[in-house]
Every structure is written in structure tokens, then in C-alpha cells.
Amino acid sequence: MKTKNILQLTHSVWDYSPSETSSHMSFIELDTFLIMVDTGMDPAKTKIMREFAETKTGKNFKYVLITHHHGDHTFGTNIFKDCDIISSKSAKKILEKKVQGDYKDKEIVLPNITFEGEYEIVDGSRIVKFIETNGHTQGSSFVYLPDENVVLTGDLLFADMFPFAGDPSVNPYLWIEAFQQMIDLKPNMVIPGHGPISSIVGLKEGQKLIKEMLEFIEGKVEQNCSVKEILQSDDLPDFTKEAFEGWLKMTVEAFYKVVEEK
Numbered sequence: 001m002k003t004k005n006i007l008q009l010t011h012s013v014w015d016y017s018p019s020e021t022s023s024h025m026s027f028i029e030l031d032t033f034l035i036m037v038d039t040g041m042d043p044a045k046t047k048i049m050r051e052f053a054e055t056k057t058g059k060n061f062k063y064v065l066i067t068h069h070h071g072d073h074t075f076g077t078n079i080f081k082d083c084d085i086i087s088s089k090s091a092k093k094i095l096e097k098k099v100q101g102d103y104k105d106k107e108i109v110l111p112n113i114t115f116e117g118e119y120e121i122v123d124g125s126r127i128v129k130f131i132e133t134n135g136h137t138q139g140s141s142f143v144y145l146p147d148e149n150v151v152l153t154g155d156l157l158f159a160d161m162f163p164f165a166g167d168p169s170v171n172p173y174l175w176i177e178a179f180q181q182m183i184d185l186k187p188n189m190v191i192p193g194h195g196p197i198s199s200i201v202g203l204k205e206g207q208k209l210i211k212e213m214l215e216f217i218e219g220k221v222e223q224n225c226s227v228k229e230i231l232q233s234d235d236l237p238d239f240t241k242e243a244f245e246g247w248l249k250m251t252v253e254a255f256y257k258v259v260e261e262k
């Protein structure tokens, strides 16, 4: 990992994404301490990012914000054992289960602070808001820095790509609302969970994609189509052609379940 790829995006926000599609790790420099937002998939890289950040700013990390439970956002938590790790209550609950199962070989440090709704970190005159919306997963939350008008979306936004929308706890209805909440903030800059640095336009596109996908599935459920029939249908929205192997099937299955249970 080359530290020259850790980019300063605003006065106080820095970001790193190992490749075009892998998950972002970011940090925010406040007056007296640093905040990490998501910890990546590879602790070796997370460690390099931490050392870079603390050397560059001369400040130490105090908090880590975990936007949701997925491994590409939580596997690096063990680099921050000395910090307060914060997530929504639901994200922690799912992560606790994962640590007993799929993630049992990983050294994950569970959040020691949880919240419901909204959490605020204050440092002098500066505020960082952590807002729970659900959507991409149960417990998904985004970070908002009001004084710089920056939103860090976690995986609520996959910029310029078909999103991973196949988590068993996905809720497309709440996801659309989550987008609206972020759009209403009229951010100057949007740092997505995956994909290139984005903007309010990216949020609107992300929302449109989830909306269209959901309406498509709702229509098919109404016609009593099965998941298999939906996947084989010739009127799938065009953007589904861009989906990574397996992601489309998982998305259809997950959305189908939510629509059926509604």
C-alpha cells in the first residue's frame, strides 16, 4: 500500500480506497483528535493508514465509526484496540453473530459504544454526526460533517456501480429513505463505501437505481413470478448487466423476500 494514495479531500477529511471497487477507509481530523471511519478488510493496510494519519497530523485516534457490520469495513478494527469503537446497536448485534460464524477466523474488535438513531462527537467547536438509517443492512449508518458539508455514506452508496444489495437484512424501502436523508443535507462532497468520490448527483443516481430495482421486483411479485423467473426475465433493468457475479441473484432474492413480507 502506497501512502501517496491516501488523499486529503477537504481541510479535515482524508480517504483511501485500495482499488476502484474496494471499500473506502477514511479519517477525520478534528481540533484535538482523529476519527477513523470504517477500517477496511486488510489490517496490514489499516495499520499503515493509522500510522500515516497520526504522523501527518501529530494527533491520535480517539474514535472509530463503523458504518455497518460487513467484513470489508470491520476486519481492521483490531488496529484500534485502544480507541472507542462506535456503531449502531443493530450493526453491533449482527457483527456479534458474525464473529461466532462466518468471521470467526478474523480478529474483530466489537464496538464498545452503541447508539440508536443519532450519535454526536464534539471537539471544541466541531461536530461529527453519526446517523443510523438502515437500508444496505440493518444498522447501516452514515457520517456527516456539518461544517465542511461532507457525507461519508458507508455502503449506502456504491458510486457508479451496481451495489451489493443482497444482505439478508437489506431493506430497499429504508434504503431509499436513507438516500433522501443524505440528499436533503445537500452535501458538497460524498465519500461512498465503494467506487469513486461522489456528489449529490451520485446519491440521486444511487437512489434511482434502488427505486427502479425495487419497483421491478414489486411488479414481478404482483404477477406471481418466482425468483428464478425474475432472474430469467428479459426485461431486467439495464443496470443489472453491470452487477458482479452473484450480486444480482442475491439482490433479487433479498428484495423479493422484503416485498413478499410487506
Ligand SMILES: [Zn+2]
Residues within 6 Å of the ligand: 068, 070, 136, 155, 164
Ligand atoms: Zn457493505
